[in-house]
Amino acid sequence: MDAAFLIESAVKVLIVLGFVLLGVPLIVWMERKVIGHMQDRIGPQRVGPFGLLQTIADGIKLFFKEDIIPAQADRVVFILAPALSVITAFVALTVVPFGDTITVAGRTVYLHITDVNVAILWVLGTTSMGVYGIVLGGWASNSKYPLLGGLRSSAQMISYELAQGISLVSVILMTGTLSLASIVRQQEHMWFIVPQFFAFVIYILCGIAETNRAPFDLPEAETELVAGFHTEFSSMKFALYFLAEYANMMVVSAIAISVFFGGWRGPFLPPVVWFLIKLSLFLFFYVWLRATFPRLRYDQLMAFGWKVLLPASLLNLTVTAVVVALQNNP
Amino acid sequence: MQTSGMPLEAYQLVAALLFTIGLIGVLVRRSALIIFMSIELMLNAVNLSFVAFSKHHGQMDGQIFVFFVMSVAAAEVAVGLAILVAIFRNRETANVDDVHLLKG
Amino acid sequence: MTEAILFSLFSFSAVVFAFNVIFRKNPVHCALHLVGVLLSLSGMFVLLNAQFIAAIQILIYAGAIMVLFLFVVMLLNVRGEVPLLTPGAAKGFGFFFALIAFVEVLWVVVTHGGAEGTPQPPAPLPPGFGSPAEIGRILYTTWLFPFEVTSILLLIAVIGAVVLAKRKFA
Numbered sequence: 240m241d242a243a244f245l246i247e248s249a250v251k252v253l254i255v256l257g258f259v260l261l262g263v264p265l266i267v268w269m270e271r272k273v274i275g276h277m278q279d280r281i282g283p284q285r286v287g288p289f290g291l292l293q294t295i296a297d298g299i300k301l302f303f304k305e306d307i308i309p310a311q312a313d314r315v316v317f318i319l320a321p322a323l324s325v326i327t328a329f330v331a332l333t334v335v336p337f338g339d340t341i342t343v344a345g346r347t348v349y350l351h352i353t354d355v356n357v358a359i360l361w362v363l364g365t366t367s368m369g370v371y372g373i374v375l376g377g378w379a380s381n382s383k384y385p386l387l388g389g390l391r392s393s394a395q396m397i398s399y400e401l402a403q404g405i406s407l408v409s410v411i412l413m414t415g416t417l418s419l420a421s422i423v424r425q426q427e428h429m430w431f432i433v434p435q436f437f438a439f440v441i442y443i444l445c446g447i448a449e450t451n452r453a454p455f456d457l458p459e460a461e462t463e464l465v466a467g468f469h470t471e472f473s474s475m476k477f478a479l480y481f482l483a484e485y486a487n488m489m490v491v492s493a494i495a496i497s498v499f500f501g502g503w504r505g506p507f508l509p510p511v512v513w514f515l516i517k518l519s520l521f522l523f524f525y526v527w528l529r530a531t532f533p534r535l536r537y538d539q540l541m542a543f544g545w546k547v548l549l550p551a552s553l554l555n556l557t558v559t560a561v562v563v564a565l566q567n568n569p
Numbered sequence: 570m571q572t573s574g575m576p577l578e579a580y581q582l583v584a585a586l587l588f589t590i591g592l593i594g595v596l597v598r599r600s601a602l603i604i605f606m607s608i609e610l611m612l613n614a615v616n617l618s619f620v621a622f623s624k625h626h627g628q629m630d631g632q633i634f635v636f637f638v639m640s641v642a643a644a645e646v647a648v649g650l651a652i653l654v655a656i657f658r659n660r661e662t663a664n665v666d667d668v669h670l671l672k673g
Numbered sequence: 674m675t676e677a678i679l680f681s682l683f684s685f686s687a688v689v690f691a692f693n694v695i696f697r698k699n700p701v702h703c704a705l706h707l708v709g710v711l712l713s714l715s716g717m718f719v720l721l722n723a724q725f726i727a728a729i730q731i732l733i734y735a736g737a738i739m740v741l742f743l744f745v746v747m748l749l750n751v752r753g754e755v756p757l758l759t760p761g762a763a764k765g766f767g768f769f770f771a772l773i774a775f776v777e778v779l780w781v782v783v784t785h786g787g788a789e790g791t792p793q794p795p796a797p798l799p800p801g802f803g804s805p806a807e808i809g810r811i812l813y814t815t816w817l818f819p820f821e822v823t824s825i826l827l828l829i830a831v832i833g834a835v836v837l838a839k840r841k842f843a
Contacts, residue, residue, distance in 0.1 A: 585778040602745070617718075627795070
C-alpha cells in the first residue's frame, strides 16, 4: 500500500469521475438530437455549435432553481435518496476495464480502477443498492404519486435483477472467473456474444428495465404518474436523479460491452478508443429504443420480466451448463 | 495477503457487541418490525464471528456456514414478514403487546 | 496498519448504526440504519479475506432482504410506537439480561473458551481463500447435502410467503 499506488488509484478515480460527469451531458445532447431527427425535427441547435452546450445550459438552469422540500417530507431521507442513486451508479464503474495496460513513468498501469475477483457480483450488488435511491425518494416525498411511482419502479427493478444475474452467470460458466478484466482478456479469439447471444439479449432487456428507460419507463412517465418518484425533487436533487439515470445507462452498457462484446478489444485503434466507440453505439441503441417503441403497461412489464425473461435465462443457463459439462468430461 | 492482522478477539468483541445490541432490541422494543430487524442484527453478528474464526483457522467452512445463514435468514424474513402482514391486516397494529389472544 | 484503521472505522460505524436501529422511532430510519450495519459488516468481511461473502452480503442482505423490509414497512405504514420501549419493569429486565449475555460472551472470548481452547496463532491462508472458486468447490463437494436442503427450504419459504400474504377473496 505505497504512495504510488494511492496516487495512481486517486488519479484513476478522478478520471472516471470526470469521464462520467462530462459524458452525461454529451449523452443527453445526443439523445435530444437523435430523437429529434428520428421525429423529423432538428433538436437543440442554438446554444453552442450544433446545440452542444444545451445540456450545460439546462444544468445551470437547474442549479439556479429554487430547492423545495415539501413540508411533511422526511428531510434526511429526502436529501439522501438522490445521493444514493448517484453513488451506486458511480461505484459500479470502479471495476469496469476501460482499456488494456499503459506504461506511465515506468509503472504498468491497468486501466481499471480496481480488479476484484468478484467484480460481476459487485456490479450486481451496487445495482441492487440503486433500488434504495428510488424507493426512498418516493417515500420521502410523502405524496401519493411519488410513492406509487417509487414502489412500482423498485418492484420493476428487483424483478429484472434476477434474470439479469442469471444471464451473466451463463457467461461466467464459460469463463470460470467473475473478474471483468479476466473476462475481457478471455475474449481474444471470439467475443462471448457468439455463443451466448440469448444471454446478451436477456441481459440488455433487463438492463433497459433496470435503468427505467423506454419502453420500460412507466414509473416515471409524465402522462401516468406526473413524474413518478422524482416529482417533488427540484433543482440539484432532480439533476442528481437525472445524472444517476444516465450513469446507470453507462454502467449497463459498459458491463454488456465487457462481458459480451470483447471490452476494449479491436484491430487498429488504441483500446480505450474502441471501448468508447462501443459505448457510444450502445447508448445510441438505448436512445433509438426510446424513440421507437411505445411504453409497456406495468402489468405487461412485470409479466414479461417474470414469465418470459426469467424462464428464458434459466433455460439458457441449463443449456450452457450441459454444454460446458460435456466439453469438460466428454 | 498479510499474515498479521487484527487479533481474533477484536472481531469477536465487535460481534458480541452487535449481538448484544440486537438482543436488547428484541427484548425492549414493542414493534414487531423492529424486533425483526434486531433479529437480523443478531444473525449478522454471528456471521461476523463465523467469518473471523474462518480466517483464524484458515478453513473455508466458516464462510460456507455464513452462506447458509444468509439463505436461511432470507427465507425467515420472507415468511416472517408475510405473517406480519397477515396479522396487521386483521388487527391494524404492529405492537406485539396487542397480539395476546392466546394468553391464558 | 491500514487494516487497523479500516477495522476501527467499520466496527465503529457498525456499532453506531446498530444502536440507531434499536433506538429510533421511525421504522424506515431503523431499516436504513440496519442497511448501514450491513454495509459496515461487508467491509469487515473484505478485511477478513471473505470477498465472496462480502459481495453476497451487499447483493442479498442489503440489496434484497432489506428492500423487502422497507417494502413491508411502507406497506404497513407503521408510525413509531408510543412509548418507544416496553413499559414498566420488563424494560429493565431486558437490559439486564442483555448485559449478562454480553459479559458471558466476553468471558468466553477473553479466556479462549476456558480449559478446552488454547490460543493458537492464525493459520496460514491457502491461496484463493475466500474466492468464489473455493466456495464453489467446497459447497458442491463437502457441503452438497446442506446446499440441496437449503434449496428446498427456500422453495418452502416462497410458497409459505405467497400463501400467507394472499388476500382471501371471500
